[in-house]
Amino acid sequence: MTELLTIRNLGVAYGGLLAVDDVELVIHANEVMGLIGPNGAGKTTTIDAICGFIPHAVGTIALGGQAIQQLAPHERARSGLVRTFQSVELFDDLTVRENLVVAAQAPRWYSLVFDAVRPNRARSFTAVDRAIELTEIAALSTLRPNELSHGQRRIVGVARALAASPALVLLDEPAAGLDPQETERLGALIHRLPSEGIGVLLVDHDMALVLEVCDRITVLDFGRVIASGTPDEIRSNDVVIAAYLGSSSE
Amino acid sequence: MSYIENALSGLQGGAVIAALAIGLVLTFRASNVINLAHGAIGMYSAYVYFGLRNFKLASTELGGDLVLPIIGAPSKVHLLDRPTASSAFLVAIAIAIGLGALLYGFVFRPLRSAPPLARVVASLGVFLYLQSVMNVRVKEIGAGALSLQLESLLPQGVVRIGSAKVPTAAFALAGLVIACAVALGVLFRFTRFGLATRAAAEQERGAILTGISPNRLGVFNWMLASGLAGVSVILITGVQQKIDPTETSLLIVPALAAALLGRLDGFGLTTVAGLAIGMTQGAVSWFQLRASLPSWMPNGGLAQAVPLIVILAAISLRGSSLPNRAALLERQLPESPVPKHPVLWTSLLFVGATVALFTLDAQWRLAIVVSIIAGFIGLASVVVTGYVGQISLAQYAFAGLAAFGTAKLAIQGLPFPFAPIVAIAITVFVGILMGLPAVRVRGMTLAVATIAAAVAIEQLVFASSSLTGLESPPRPRLFGIDLGFTATGDNNFRAAFGMLALVLLCAAIIVVANLRRSATGLRWLAVRGNERAAAAAGIDVSRTKLSAFAVSALLAGIGGSLLAYESPSLSSQQFMVVGALAVLALCYLGGIASISGALMAGVLASGGVLTQLQGGNTGNASSYQFAVSGLLLVVVAVLYPDGVIAGLRNAITRWSKHAGKNTPTAGTQSTRVAS
Incomplete structure (x- = not known):
């Protein structure tokens, strides 16, 4: 299997606190990787660092063999590394479809002049249409984010990431606050992404979802990787049980 | 000593x-x-x-x-x-x-x-x-x-x-x-x-x-x-x-x-x-x-400008191109409606203003031209503040650069369409240059930084002795047609210049409407809504803001060039930061995130159409005008913090909801769920 994302010695320090400490992570193509851990373990900080939102992060990050740690966040997104946010963060002034369109289309140097003369509103985007189809949100596409339910907003957040034609999506707690049916549909979607050529890094607290859809799972605690393996290995790992899963999953 | x-x-x-x-x-x-x-x-x-x-x-x-x-x-x-x-x-x-x-x-x-x-x-x-x-x-x-x-x-x-x-x-x-x-x-x-x-x-x-x-x-x-x-x-x-x-x-x-x-x-x-x-x-x-400073150095205002420039540099070095995770999302700017039928509305504006220019008297022609120029400044504010959410108060400084540039170049012999074009190009260049540090700060800090920058430009450039009291440029002529504003005799403001200004304004409205409706406008609004999410969606936040700063400087520059031909002589007083504050505030009254807000600012501007309706520029009626508009701003800001238009829209929504409360729409229902 080819390595899609390769992370070596990733570190983020805030003052004296090491929020992420020497993390190694490899995600293969066509793989769903889970990233779990207790609150404050550094999961979101890891995603922030991978996507370029923490300028002082150290370590090497390679996407498809290309080092990307020097790139700005939007450049990483355009090269195929696209994230969602724990707090969803849709563009409230745009419709659902427009939210996807801005992610799908990179401007060119002449765009400003072209747009000033001929607005190209009606242009179709295959990536947008595909993302809408995969996430089954066609009925929502002309609505504004403030007209959506919480669950719908989350799924639109995922759709926006998919519209950017990612090689790897990093989903930050996509199931938080979803009802059981929505979670089930989300699980099916995540499961399907590798066959669409999209790798997944999934951060979530819903253990049933994570254990079901992930091919491999990495466990963080206090910013360090404490375990890594298949769902079955993680489920029975004593260190993980002590740090995170607790006795309820005996 | x-x-x-x-x-x-x-x-x-x-x-x-x-x-x-x-x-x-x-x-x-x-x-x-x-x-x-x-x-x-x-x-x-x-x-x-x-x-x-x-x-x-x-x-x-x-x-x-x-x-x-x-x-x-x-x-x-x-x-x-x-x-x-x-x-x-x-x-x-x-x-x-x-x-x-x-x-x-x-x-x-x-x-x-x-x-x-x-x-x-x-x-x-x-x-x-x-x-x-x-x-x-x-x-x-x-x-x-x-x-x-x-x-x-x-x-x-x-x-x-x-x-x-x-x-x-x-x-x-x-x-x-x-x-x-x-x-x-x-x-x-x-x-x-x-x-x-x-x-x-x-x-x-x-x-x-x-x-x-x-x-x-x-x-x-x-x-x-x-x-x-x-x-x-x-x-x-x-x-x-x-x-x-x-x-x-x-x-x-x-x-x-x-x-x-x-x-x-x-x-x-x-x-x-x-x-x-x-x-x-x-x-x-x-x-x-x-x-003995070299002669190209500005001789006035250096003392005021130097510390401001140092501080601007310090502030922007400390800023970052994206806000951090802990940064609170400030409350939204008012809604930015998609312009519907811009060509139709612009045509109506064009016909109406053309009739007014040719049928009304000279004082009216002056008032219309003043309103058109203020409308350009308003459009510049709508683009950078309304669409991209960057509170910038340097619009009049840009207008001033273009005005002085146009006058200077035209007096030195550059023929008509080229003098303003070069001056506006320089203005856009300066706008982008100033945008480079400005993309690193946001919110109130940016508002203050742009005020400081505007004052620095005012002190360094406009107050310089080679520019003060600069005469108005030679009469503009295109294809043998005299487009000058003033004429001798009774009929002392000419409609031809008004038409030039009107055509430019209509073109600018169409361009701004097109940008708002296109992918560029979507990116602007995305950045206005959430910079971090925009970056995550692959939008280059800095470049997006810069494009808005450039368009804004272009619009303000056109307004400034027109002002150079409109006024009998140029002084730094015309481009004080207070003017930019007033126009921004007037746009805010009309709706800062829509083209109509800019046009409203034009109508309300001092010396513009509203002043003429109230009895003209000559009467005493306008001595309190600034004070009244200041008071109005405070009242409106307190009563309608989202602007008058948004306030009206909310009132209508409330009313219609109240009228039809037995049939709530799906939209309002899910909003309730989400909140």
Whole structure:
């Protein structure tokens, strides 16, 4: 299997606190990787660092063999590394479809002049249409984010990431606050992404979802990787049980 | 004479800057407002003091008149006979403190959680009101700088340090402000009041739960700040022997710079920054006087501009191109509706204005052209502030660059379409250049930084002696058609120039509407909504903002070029930052995020169509016009923090919901679920 994302010695320090400490992570193509851990373990900080939102992060990050740690966040997104946010963060002034369109289309140097003369509103985007189809949100596409339910907003957040034609999506707690049916549909979607050529890094607290859809799972605690393996290995790992899963999953 | 002497004398100005900056920190902490009217409060209080003291001992004049800053009220009322310095001082400070309490209670307290733009607009309104009402008063009662006796309350004389002679007042003022800063530092660090203010600023609800009343804290901080502003401005006016409603109010600009350098938090760094700005201004003015500067260097205003530029650089170096994860998302700007049928509406505007230009008289033609030019400035504000959410107040500075550039190039012989085109191109280039640091700061900080930049341009470029009083460029001609504005004889403003301006405006409206509807507009609104999410979606946030700064500079530049041909001669007065403040505020009334807001600003602009409707530019009707629009801004900002149009829209929505409450739409239902 080819390595899609390769992370070596990733570190983020805030003052004296090491929020992420020497993390190694490899995600293969066509793989769903889970990233779990207790609150404050550094999961979101890891995603922030991978996507370029923490300028002082150290370590090497390679996407498809290309080092990307020097790139700005939007450049990483355009090269195929696209994230969602724990707090969803849709563009409230745009419709659902427009939210996807801005992610799908990179401007060119002449765009400003072209747009000033001929607005190209009606242009179709295959990536947008595909993302809408995969996430089954066609009925929502002309609505504004403030007209959506919480669950719908989350799924639109995922759709926006998919519209950017990612090689790897990093989903930050996509199931938080979803009802059981929505979670089930989300699980099916995540499961399907590798066959669409999209790798997944999934951060979530819903253990049933994570254990079901992930091919491999990495466990963080206090910013360090404490375990890594298949769902079955993680489920029975004593260190993980002590740090995170607790006795309820005996 | 040495530059050290000048720098030390600069402590006087520095002390006032520091005192005002301390007040800005106090009010910012108390109510999350950068109070642009802070200098104006000090200015009014100084007029109260010197107005009270304005009597001659030998004559029958009693003095003791209180200047009233109220539209429609008498200019002054008699308060007490022959007040002593201390009684006049006490009255003036009491009035400053009372003004602070009023402003907090009726304006800024209600706005504490309103969108930042509403807070900026409200404080602009107060600024415009005080500054323009006092300008009217100064004219009415002849209380100009010359007729007032500007006595100094501070010790006269000089202190000798080596060969340098420094006025004692400089040290007295600096000592006073340092003592204030130390006292406030102690107050805030060690007393319950200080801790409570800091707690309430962080978490108002939490503070209430622990039994702190944010209202009482807020009003106390505002009173403290306003009193300090009064004291410092009265003292410096006596020392420097000059006072002017506009200039004194604009002391706020270096004070803002000092407060920003102190991160609007803590008094130590703020005070040091204020004093340092004053000393730098002193030292720079010595170099200006003494050193033979190369001829291309601007000779005026360097002293004002240099510290501002240094601070702009410091602020933008400290900023970052994306806000961090902990940054609170400020409340949204008003809705930005997609322009529907822009071609139809623009055609109607074109036909209507064309008919007006050819049928109405010359005064109307002038008013229409003034409105068109203000409309360009308005469009520039709508693009950068309404669509991209960057509160920029440098629009008039850009217009001025283009105006002076056009006039200069045309006078030097560049033929008509090329002189303005080159000047506008230069303006766009400067706009992008200024945008490069501006993309690293946001919100209130950006608003303040753009004010500072506008003042720097004003001081460095427009005040330079090679440009002041520049004549208007030669008549524009295209394909043998005379497009000049003025003509001899009765018919002294020509419709041809009006048509030129109108065609350009209509083209600009279509272009802005197209940009708003296209992918560029979607990216602008995405960045306005959420910069981090925009970056995650692959949008280059810096470049997106820069594109808006460029378009904005282009629009302002076209307006400025038109202004060069419209006015008989150009002066830096036409491009003061106050003008940009007024246009931004008028756009806000009309809806800052829509083209109609820009056009409304054009209609409402001073000297524009509305002025003409009210009886023209010649009548006395407009002497209060700025003051009225200032008052209007405050009222509107408090009642409709999202702007009038959004307020109306909400009212209509509420009404229709109320009317049809048995059939709620799916949309309103899910909103309820989400919230």
